[in-house]
Amino acid sequence: MTYQSVKLTRAGGVATLTITSKKGSMGPAFWQDVPHALADLGGARVLIVRGEEMFSAGLDVKASAASIGATLGDPVKFAAVVDEMHAAIEGLAALPIPVVAAVHGWCIGAGLELIAACDIRVCSADARFRLPEVLLGITADLGGLQRLPHVIGRGRAAYLALSAEPIDAATAERWGLVTEVLDTQGALFARADALAAHLASLPAKALEGTKRILHDDLPHAQSLADAVAWNARHMTAGGLGAALKK
Structure with missing residues (x-):
């Protein structure tokens, strides 16, 4: 299939899902594309998730304003819109195969909630992570508040979610959000490919x-x-x- 905001490629048993939208932003097309892409994995043994320009600037607020704005004040309609976003991230988390997130540049909001649903996370030295929803007057609702405490601990998750302050790659590694920091983007993607190939060779x-x-x-x-x-x-x-x- 052809997607509007992601690209799915295969090399042996490894599939790579690349976010191709500008700055990795997640608009309506992204939430529709991801479940279809996951259904197209076929016999892939491992999935890598990465960005193109950067990992992700998070929810495309401008592109999503019409659909979300029309539901304000109506919890049922609002939940229906968010459920489409949940289908993408929860579908990723539910995959029976290992999922490796390779993060470069910014990983913000929904992007951070997405990588929290992955199994292994590696990044390049230029990576930055932020959960800024409180600045927009909202509560993160795509799984980050549920998953991040298990990944980095409740106190550190609370710091990210309540302060909306960013953390750098070194801090992310120290906290356990990522398991490895690579010097360059090229080294990051080579490492993600090698790790995925190793995983694909296992039972x-x-x-x-x-x-x-x-x-x-x-x-x-x-x-x-x-x-x-x-x-x-x-x-x-x-x-x-x-x-x-x-």
Whole structure:
């Protein structure tokens, strides 16, 4: 398919979803494109999410003003508009394959909420992260307030969300928002490609089960039982034997 605000490419088992809109802004077309792109992943083993000009300047407020403005004062209609945005980010989070976010430049608002839904995040030294919704008189409602506390801790998530202050790449790494900072954008994308290729070489069911257990918010005993049950269903003698011989 042809999309208006994203581009989907494939190299072996790795798919790359690139945000192509100006400054990576997320307008109505973006929220419509992403679910279709996710449905087009086919047999991809790993997905990389990245930007073109920068990662993302966040919600395109100007392009979204008409659709959102028409719902003000009507919670039901407003929820219907936001549900379309949720479908994109929640669909990304629900993928059974690993998702790697490669961030360069600004990652703002909805862009930050999107990468919080990814499994692994790496960035270049020029990356900047910000959750500025309070400056617009709104509360972040695309999953960032739910996911970021699990990623960086409640206090740091509260700082980002309440102060609307940006953080740089070094701070993002220190806080655990990203696992690695690369010197340049070129090095970032090379690292994301290499990491994705490595992940794509690993047993798919093992990755899927690991991701599922990591993200299921269940009591400890139930989570342990789920991990055991997953292995009971999917572990093979051949796969285990090959691993033991290494």
